[in-house]
Structure formats: C-alpha cells, structure tokens
Amino acid sequence: MLLVIDVGNTNIVLGIFKGKELMDHWRVSTNRLRTTDEYGVLIRNLFYLNGVNSDEIDAIIISSVVPPVMPTLERMCQRYFGLTPLIIGPGVKTGMDIKYDNPREVGADRIVNAVAAYEKFGGP
Numbered sequence: 001m002l003l004v005i006d007v008g009n010t011n012i013v014l015g016i017f018k019g020k021e022l023m024d025h026w027r028v029s030t031n032r033l034r035t036t037d038e039y040g041v042l043i044r045n046l047f048y049l050n051g052v053n054s055d056e057i058d059a060i061i062i063s064s065v066v067p068p069v070m071p072t073l074e075r076m077c078q079r080y081f082g083l084t085p086l087i088i089g090p091g092v093k094t095g096m097d098i099k100y101d102n103p104r105e106v107g108a109d110r111i112v113n114a115v116a117a118y119e120k121f122g123g124p
Contacts, residue, residue, distance in 0.1 A: 005061070010030060024050050060081060
C-alpha cells in the first residue's frame with residue numbers, strides 16, 4: 001500500500017492507497033515543533049484505530065509547502081516504516097509537462113493535484 005502525505009501550512013492530509021483505491025484518509029494539524037517520534041506515534045495510532053496494518057505500507061510519497069517539516073517527516077518514514085519517501089518537488093518526473101516560465105516556482109501541492117486530476121479525468 002502507498003502512504004501519501006500532503007503537508008500544508010495548516011494541515012497535513014494523509015491517505016492510504018491500495019492500487020488506485022483510496023482506503024482511508026486523515027487530517028492532522030501541521031506543527032513545525034512536532035518531533036519525528038510524535039509524528040510516528042500519531043500516524044501509527046491513526047492506523048491502529050482504523051485497522052490499518054502499518055507493515056503493509058511499501059511506499060511513501062510526500063508533497064509539502066512547509067520545508068521546515070520535511071527533515072522530521074523523512075526521518076519518521078525511515079524510523080517508523082523503514083522506507084525512504086519520494087519527495088515531490090522540482091526535478092521529480094511526474095510525466096506531466098509544466099508549461100510555466102519557471103517550473104521550479106510551481107508548488108508541490110499543485111503538481112500533485114494536477115497529476116491526480118489527469119489520472120482521474122484524462123488529458124486532452
């Protein structure tokens with residue numbers, strides 16, 4: 001299963017996909033002071049309370065507009081899931097051509113949303 005993490009300034013939205021099916025999702029507050037262990041325990045407790053086996057997570061993708069939280073979440077993924085997450089950002093090949101003067105200025109959240117919409121509704 002795939003764990004997706006979308007870090008926004010106010011909330012972090014988490015989702016678990018099995019193939020293309022969204023199995024479950026949660027929203028927690030973004031807290032720049034939260035530690036690796038606090039995020040790990042929080043996410044593992046959400047899984048436990050919803051009957052999700054964390055051992056079934058075999059990949060993690062993170063998009064973020066809050067750079068200070070990223071090292072903490074990366075360490076959390078490694079410590080609590082034994083996985084190195086794919087970080088969505090400039091230079092990551094998504095298969096979508098970004099027609100913008102400076103593609104590096106497009107936020108990871110917008111890239112992920114555009115790819116998801118393309119997957120769901122198809123392209124031109």
